[in-house]
Amino acid sequence: MHDVLLDGSRFVDLSLTGVLFMFFVGFVGGLVSGFIGSGGAFVLTPGMMSLGVPGPVAVASNMCHKFPKALVGALKRYKYGQVDIKMGLIIGISAEVGVQIGIQVQKFILEMWGAAGSNLYVSLAFVFVLVTVGSFVMKDAIATKRNGGEEKVTDLAKKLQSIELWPMMTFKGSNIRISFWFTAPVGLAAGLLAATIAVGGFAGVPGMIYIIGMSSLMASATELVVAFVMGLGGTLIWAFYGMVDIRLTLIILAGSLFGVQLGAIGTTYVKDYVIKYVMATIMLIVAFSRGLAIPKYLKQLEVLNWDAGLISSMSKTSFGLMCFALGVGAFIILKSMIMGRRQERKMAMAAGSNV
Amino acid sequence: MKTAHDRKKKAKINSLLFGAVSIGLYAAVFKFADPMVTLYSKGGAYCLLPVSTVFLFSYVHGNFASNVWTALGIEASASAERKKDAKEATKRKDTRSRATVNA
Numbered sequence: 001m002h003d004v005l006l007d008g009s010r011f012v013d014l015s016l017t018g019v020l021f022m023f024f025v026g027f028v029g030g031l032v033s034g035f036i037g038s039g040g041a042f043v044l045t046p047g048m049m050s051l052g053v054p055g056p057v058a059v060a061s062n063m064c065h066k067f068p069k070a071l072v073g074a075l076k077r078y079k080y081g082q083v084d085i086k087m088g089l090i091i092g093i094s095a096e097v098g099v100q101i102g103i104q105v106q107k108f109i110l111e112m113w114g115a116a117g118s119n120l121y122v123s124l125a126f127v128f129v130l131v132t133v134g135s136f137v138m139k140d141a142i143a144t145k146r147n148g149g150e151e152k153v154t155d156l157a158k159k160l161q162s163i164e165l166w167p168m169m170t171f172k173g174s175n176i177r178i179s180f181w182f183t184a185p186v187g188l189a190a191g192l193l194a195a196t197i198a199v200g201g202f203a204g205v206p207g208m209i210y211i212i213g214m215s216s217l218m219a220s221a222t223e224l225v226v227a228f229v230m231g232l233g234g235t236l237i238w239a240f241y242g243m244v245d246i247r248l249t250l251i252i253l254a255g256s257l258f259g260v261q262l263g264a265i266g267t268t269y270v271k272d273y274v275i276k277y278v279m280a281t282i283m284l285i286v287a288f289s290r291g292l293a294i295p296k297y298l299k300q301l302e303v304l305n306w307d308a309g310l311i312s313s314m315s316k317t318s319f320g321l322m323c324f325a326l327g328v329g330a331f332i333i334l335k336s337m338i339m340g341r342r343q344e345r346k347m348a349m350a351a352g353s354n355v
Numbered sequence: 356m357k358t359a360h361d362r363k364k365k366a367k368i369n370s371l372l373f374g375a376v377s378i379g380l381y382a383a384v385f386k387f388a389d390p391m392v393t394l395y396s397k398g399g400a401y402c403l404l405p406v407s408t409v410f411l412f413s414y415v416h417g418n419f420a421s422n423v424w425t426a427l428g429i430e431a432s433a434s435a436e437r438k439k440d441a442k443e444a445t446k447r448k449d450t451r452s453r454a455t456v457n458a
Contacts, residue, residue, distance in 0.1 A: 242398030
């Protein structure tokens with residue numbers, strides 16, 4: 001079957017500007033992923049498509065860079081004692097099931113309403129999920145900061161942990177005992193979102209924090225294990241159909257392996273709520289950006305009849321805003337890290353002068 | 356315990372070594388880009404090629420990147436290292452004898 005897809009036209013010629021663009025976005029995407037556990041894919045896939053790469057090749061090549069990046073990030077954060085491998089594997093496997101369900105939903109929508117309907121569904125999912133979850137996370141981050149920066153386990157998570165429902169599982173890494181039936185839905189939701197908007201972490205990380213009861217630091221690091229499991233599975237499927245352009249993958253990887261390790265280092269200088277703050281900021285900007293793309297699909301479905309020039313500029317602004325979201329996230333991470341390092345140096349100097 | 360100076364010195368040597376291998380690998384990929392892209396896109400069992408390639412690159416280039424940050428003095432907060440050491444130090448094997456029933 002894969003021989004049918006073997007057609008050289010899907011692999012583009014690469015320009016120096018294109019290579020530098022992908023290296024840079026790879027670096028910034030890696031920085032954000034190393035810090036919040038996910039992110040970057042929402043800019044990389046449309047970014048590659050803007051260079052002329054066909055959609056499936058862009059998705060496949062992006063996914064092929066995602067799992068080694070997640071592996072390197074997870075190993076780095078494991079050294080800092082932030083990863084719960086067992087939790088990551090269980091949620092990752094549940095997420096694989098979610099991905100399969102998400103693909104079936106996508107197929108159904110594509111058959112019913114065509115490409116424009118599918119794109120509209122993706123954009124609406126983006127806006128609905130990211131606005132709902134993003135606002136909640138942002139509100140919580142602000143409240144935590146006001147209360148001195150110490151995170152508390154949510155009442156929902158405490159309640160779920162107290163329910164003895166077979167099979168109960170103990171996660172030594174995060175010191176949690178909870179039923180499988182409460183961890184699996186988090187994975188399913190992450191997988192469903194990954195198959196829809198390509199960033200499962202926007203459901204996975206908040207799910208691990210608010211439903212399972214992990215700290216932001218542990219949840220964001222464990223999400224890297226989830227991303228590895230999902231990315232590896234997804235890559236094998238895409239590569240089976242010959243859709244991976246190894247050149248694109250390796251260029252992005254060159255930048256992202258620098259970024260992901262810097263992001264991981266950054267987590268050791270900040271309080272947990274900063275992770276929530278970065279994640280919520282990115283989610284809300286991305287939601288707004290995808291909202292701007294909705295009129296284009298409504299016009300294609302002949303629901304709207306707006307001026308073509310206006311719709312085109314809204315789509316361009318939408319992509320620009322996605323890059324901006326990633327840039328803002330990277331700025332907050334680097335700023336927090338620089339401030340943390342400065343503070344640590346001052347404390348070390350003060351301790352030295354007191355001796 | 357290694358000092359920051361020792362770590363930096365070791366990281367500089369490692370970054371040069373891993374950097375040289377990484378550059379070599381990237382140069383090879385772009386020299387043979389066309390045949391590689393054709394081979395890797397054959398699909399089927401060939402799907403293992405891109406997967407094994409990225410594993411190799413993540414080891415070599417990942418170590419290069421890690422050593423570059425260390426050589427530049429960009430390392431994890433000392434408090435994170437202390438927390439981890441404390442966590443490891445508290446792990447103690449329970450060797451106490453227990454009453455057992457032999458049937």
